[in-house]
Amino acid sequence: MANGLASRPELDRDRFVPRAGLVRGWVDLYLTMFRVAILNNIQYRVANYFYMIGMIAEPVIYLVVWSTIARQEGGEVGGLTPGQLAAYYIVWTLVRQMNIVFTVYGWDERIREGELSAMLLQPLFPIHRDIAFLAGWKLVTIVMWLPIAAVLTLIFSPALDVRPIDVAVFAVAIWGAYLVRTMLYWILGMASFWTTRGGPIFQLMFTAELLLSGRLVPLSLLPDWAQRLADVLPFKWTFGYPIDALIGQLPTGELVGGLAMQLLWIIVGVIGVRVVWRVAIRRYSAVNG
Amino acid sequence: MISPQTSATSSEPAIRVAGLRKTFNVPVREPGLRAAVRSLVHRETREVRAVDDIGFEIGAGEVVGFLGPNGAGKTTTLKMLSGLLYPTSGQAFVLGHVPSKREAAFLRRITMVMGNRNQLQWDLPALDSYELIRAIYRLEPAAFRTTRDDFIELLDLADLVHKPVRNLSLGERMKVEIVGALLHRPQILFLDEPTIGLDVTMQKRIRSFIAEYNQRYGATVLLTSHYMADVQALCRRVVVIHHGKILYDGELAQLGARFDATKTIGVTLVDGEADLSAYGEVISVEDGRVTLRVSRAAAPEVAARLLRDLAVADLTIEDPPIEDVIERVFASGSEAP
Numbered sequence: 001m002a003n004g005l006a007s008r009p010e011l012d013r014d015r016f017v018p019r020a021g022l023v024r025g026w027v028d029l030y031l032t033m034f035r036v037a038i039l040n041n042i043q044y045r046v047a048n049y050f051y052m053i054g055m056i057a058e059p060v061i062y063l064v065v066w067s068t069i070a071r072q073e074g075g076e077v078g079g080l081t082p083g084q085l086a087a088y089y090i091v092w093t094l095v096r097q098m099n100i101v102f103t104v105y106g107w108d109e110r111i112r113e114g115e116l117s118a119m120l121l122q123p124l125f126p127i128h129r130d131i132a133f134l135a136g137w138k139l140v141t142i143v144m145w146l147p148i149a150a151v152l153t154l155i156f157s158p159a160l161d162v163r164p165i166d167v168a169v170f171a172v173a174i175w176g177a178y179l180v181r182t183m184l185y186w187i188l189g190m191a192s193f194w195t196t197r198g199g200p201i202f203q204l205m206f207t208a209e210l211l212l213s214g215r216l217v218p219l220s221l222l223p224d225w226a227q228r229l230a231d232v233l234p235f236k237w238t239f240g241y242p243i244d245a246l247i248g249q250l251p252t253g254e255l256v257g258g259l260a261m262q263l264l265w266i267i268v269g270v271i272g273v274r275v276v277w278r279v280a281i282r283r284y285s286a287v288n289g
Numbered sequence: 290m291i292s293p294q295t296s297a298t299s300s301e302p303a304i305r306v307a308g309l310r311k312t313f314n315v316p317v318r319e320p321g322l323r324a325a326v327r328s329l330v331h332r333e334t335r336e337v338r339a340v341d342d343i344g345f346e347i348g349a350g351e352v353v354g355f356l357g358p359n360g361a362g363k364t365t366t367l368k369m370l371s372g373l374l375y376p377t378s379g380q381a382f383v384l385g386h387v388p389s390k391r392e393a394a395f396l397r398r399i400t401m402v403m404g405n406r407n408q409l410q411w412d413l414p415a416l417d418s419y420e421l422i423r424a425i426y427r428l429e430p431a432a433f434r435t436t437r438d439d440f441i442e443l444l445d446l447a448d449l450v451h452k453p454v455r456n457l458s459l460g461e462r463m464k465v466e467i468v469g470a471l472l473h474r475p476q477i478l479f480l481d482e483p484t485i486g487l488d489v490t491m492q493k494r495i496r497s498f499i500a501e502y503n504q505r506y507g508a509t510v511l512l513t514s515h516y517m518a519d520v521q522a523l524c525r526r527v528v529v530i531h532h533g534k535i536l537y538d539g540e541l542a543q544l545g546a547r548f549d550a551t552k553t554i555g556v557t558l559v560d561g562e563a564d565l566s567a568y569g570e571v572i573s574v575e576d577g578r579v580t581l582r583v584s585r586a587a588a589p590e591v592a593a594r595l596l597r598d599l600a601v602a603d604l605t606i607e608d609p610p611i612e613d614v615i616e617r618v619f620a621s622g623s624e625a626p
Contacts, residue, residue: 021427025424025427028424028427029424029425029427031424032420032421032423032424033421033424035417035420036410036413036417036418036420036421039413039417040410040412040413043412043413044412114403117368117373118408120372120373120391121371121372121373121396121399121400121401122396122425122426123393123396123397123425123426124425282375285372285373285374285375285389
């Protein structure tokens with residue numbers, strides 16, 4: 001401490017949970033934030049439902065297009081039957097819901113409206129707030145997704161052949177996908193500290209993600225070089241991999257290997273977030289506050 | 290700068306600032322197409338000194354008013370002290386911490402309330418947001434509940450904390466907001482216009498709550514407000530800043546003596562109104578009462594003459610209103626080179 005009046009922890013013992021309860025504190029924090037997020041989103045249940053129904057349009061279009069092509073090609077395209085394509089795009093709707101993260105465009109508003117300053121005044125790294133709030137939102141929307149999935153199943157008759165291990169890996173992989181994408185979009189969103197014209201950069205990344213994640217088209221339908229490129233980029237692990245983990249009948253090695261790749265990208269993402277945040281916040285503190 | 294008149298109440302200051310400076314590089318561009326094209330290759334900037342070499346100390350438990358016109362550097366200073374802005378140069382210590390490091394131990398001991406900022410969940414009752422604050426600050430649950438319930442009682446919020454924040458009036462929202470900002474019982478309060486836009490009753494309520502908090506927990510308060518009633522009610526000491534420089538640091542009561550060498554004399558004559566311009570500058574004549582402005586030194590002699598020459602029913606000698614004094618302080622700052 002540089003000053004005589006140092007921090008006096010004895011003053012705080014009656015008010016703060018001691019450091020010994022650190023893990024319990026984190027669990028409590030996340031549970032409380034989940035709760036607040038759920039309460040918030042229940043307020044907007046109708047709006048959330050309309051949002052989800054609107055979101056279904058995208059995979060249904062892909063599904064109709066690819067199913068038509070499959071039928072014209074004699075019953076399958078790239079080894080996928082219309083039933084398998086239906087399974088792919090129905091699971092897609094859940095994975096998409098799971099990997100929604102704080103929008104890169106939200107950063108500009110967050111800075112402009114002073115929300116970031118309010119966050120910086122609290123003893124909590126803001127990414128925890130984003131992770132927990134959107135996770136709580138997902139818990140609400142998963143419940144809302146179930147009837148939508150049932151309707152899609154009735155209409156498109158997916159060919160589903162799922163093993164218990166697929167379900168178990170999928171259950172982990174959708175949260176892994178969420179964390180990988182959170183890190184990625186946080187790093188991208190922090191560009192707002194330097195420019196308010198980040199749109200073209202964001203669009204470039206969205207396009208790469210659309211093509212190489214399995215969102216627009218199952219990765220197995222892409223040429224070999226594109227599949228190899230997708231393997232070394234993070235996008236596949238946020239979209240195509242969780243879907244394939246559930247319906248792709250992947251061997252155990254590939255299932256576990258996919259989780260390892262997600263872990264690797266999470267670690268890379270955490271390091272990236274920390275490095276960029278340090279520089280970004282220094283800039284914010286220099287000019288904005 | 291005028292040297293401090295008031296010593297800190299503690300030998301160890303809660304806030305210590307020395308040679309603090311903050312400059313911003315602001316882009317400058319002439320209007321027109323040519324200037325727009327030129328700015329593509331050569332971006333011109335202008336250096337703006339928002340805070341210029343200021344220094345002061347505030348003792349633990351002191352309530353200090355931080356005054357200045359818009360753009361004087363008040364908020365920039367508060368932001369540097371709360372860790373939101375890095376100083377360009379100089380030193381700032383708050384409870385022994387360097388604010389710009391934003392250590393968790395530091396953030397748990399301070400709060401900053403900005404009159405127009407909302408940290409509560411808009412769609413939920415304040416009680417839900419308070420729970421979130423408890424979890425973020427890792428407050429011990431029993432102590433948290435005691436503090437929360439105390440504050441709710443003090444501000445008479447029992448009905449309001451169950452309503453969604455969006456359904457509250459501006460004043461009610463400010464009250465629940467202030468409670469949220471103080472639940473972790475910070476030792477330092479940076480209050481930036483905490484009563485802005487509120488009606489007089491609500492301003493009074495917020496003021497008495499801040500005073501009560503200061504008394505109860507011995508917290509240090511640095512307050513900016515354009516409402517002089519806030520400052521008069523809460524602060525014995527004020528720091529006046531203008532163009533980023535400190536013009537005055539001392540007792541609020543001494544501010545008039547330093548910057549406004551006048552007194553006002555109010556006279557009511559037995560026979561009604563009369564022309565009193567021979568005694569001083571007539572400021573107003575209202576309902577038979579004449580208000581004169583005279584120099585501070587001449588005030589006793591003028592009062593004696595009035596009593597001697599005229600049939601006076603009532604006579605008062607007062608300092609000019611604090612708003613007028615502050616205006617003169619700012620004016621003196623504007624005249625400074």
